[in-house]
Amino acid sequence: MSEYNQLKTKSGVTILGAAVGDDILAVLILTGFMSSFGLKNQGTVGVPQQLMIAILFFILFWLFSRYILPKIVQYLWQTKLPAIAGLIGVLLAITAGYFAEKAGVSAVVGAFFAGVALARANQAKQIMAHTMTIGYGFFIPIFFASIGLKMTLTGLGDKWFLLIIMTIAAIVTKWAGSSLGAKITGMSTYESHIIGLGMVSRGEMALIIADIGLSTHLITNGDYSELAVVILASTLFAPIALRRSLLKSSK
Secondary structure, three states, X not given: OOOOOOOOOHHHHHHHHHHHHHHHHHHHHHXXXXXXXXXXXXXXXXXXXXXXXXXXXXXXXXXXXXXXXXXXXXXXXXXXXXXXHHHHHHHHHHHHHHHHHHOOOOHHHHHXXXXXXXXXXXXXXXXXXXXXXXXXXXXXXXXXXXXXXXXXXXXXXXHHXXXXXXXXXXXXXXXXXXXXXXXXXXXXXXXXXXXXXXXXXXXXXXXXXXXXXXXXXXOOHHHHHHHHHHHHHHHHHHHXXXXXXXXXXXX
């Protein structure tokens, strides 16, 4: 959308807003699931204790982000160290993720709320720009490499028909559902079509959740590989189809 200067259109804004809302809901559901079942501390503490630990983590993190974090950011900013903006974002994300794991909540949740906390800082734009550069240049390639390392191709050839059906279902349901929702709210047919395509590639959180499921032995390597193939295939479809639609509209 940004490449074709469509990010600030009604469709682009809607896709961004819906994507943020989708991620927030996924994080909240993941938090509740991880805390309720105590996956990280299973066998050591009960569910009520695990929930209390998770709640305590969020209370302490809110107090930290409200009263202490702004002072830390301001102090570090005044040091004028090279690449300090990116370092602030990365270090806070890693630290919050570490303590979230210790509290029995996924590191994803801690890093997510670290970003929410930093968004309130006066230097948020600079921090975001530098952190994204580090993320896209270093951490995100490692993340996708780790996804590939955990995949197993054994047996996938026998399930090609199921994988095709699951991929089609993943694409059509997100495409049709998002398009219909946009149309109901008064969007034009073209805008609804673009929004539907834009919402198909909502795969990064699904990959993260699948990875958590594998690490906590809720799913097998075979299940993980099947899910990863479907997620990646549907995610690759979206930008290709979206680019074709945007090119047609610009002619």
